[in-house]
Amino acid sequence: GNSVTQMEGPVTLSEEAFLTINCTYTATGYPSLFWYVQYPGEGLQLLLKATKADDKGSNKGFEATYRKETTSFHLEKGSVQVSDSAVYFCALFPNTGNQFYFGTGTSLTVIP
């Protein structure tokens, strides 16, 4: 079946620290992988995506590489800001199917 396992939070970092949020998946076939971000009181926004193995998605300083050999899609950012404080969801969309599968979300708080 399809599932996403995501690093549990909450994560608290100081400003300019390095961020890694781990995400691994189980899927049949070759899914597309996504990271969504949910700022306080708002809905989900697409942060980045990768549609095939070895693709790297990037946006706003965040990066994630689709690793088929380790079935992972870890989110990284070299220097976090207070404005990055949010909940981050890893998700997959199977190449055959009609729905997203989300991880449980990781809450990130960045302190000045």
Place this chain on the structure above:
Amino acid sequence: GAVVSQHPSRVICKSGTSVKIECRSLDFQATTMFWYRQFPKQSLMLMATSNEGSKATYEQGVEKDKFLINHASLTLSTLTVTSAHPEDSSFYICSAREGGMGNQPQHFGDGTRLSIL
């Protein structure tokens, strides 16, 4: 970019009330819309898939008579929580898929915080 508008953003009402939540795609046609529910500190759970002009497809365990979905046009889907009770309190989020490809990213609304007293 594509925008999905969800209304209302917050509802507080008494037990037994029915609540309607609207989800609109503002600048694209959405043949398919999705309704998710998010419990505190948990992930989004798909409740149902809404297809324009046909009956919604509900996920296992979701009561179709409790959560009525209507997708009357290519830009509007509604979720009605009938006779809501405190256990229905949750964060409900809709999303709409642009285009016909199955792997197009879904665009999400800002969500509706439903609190039943």
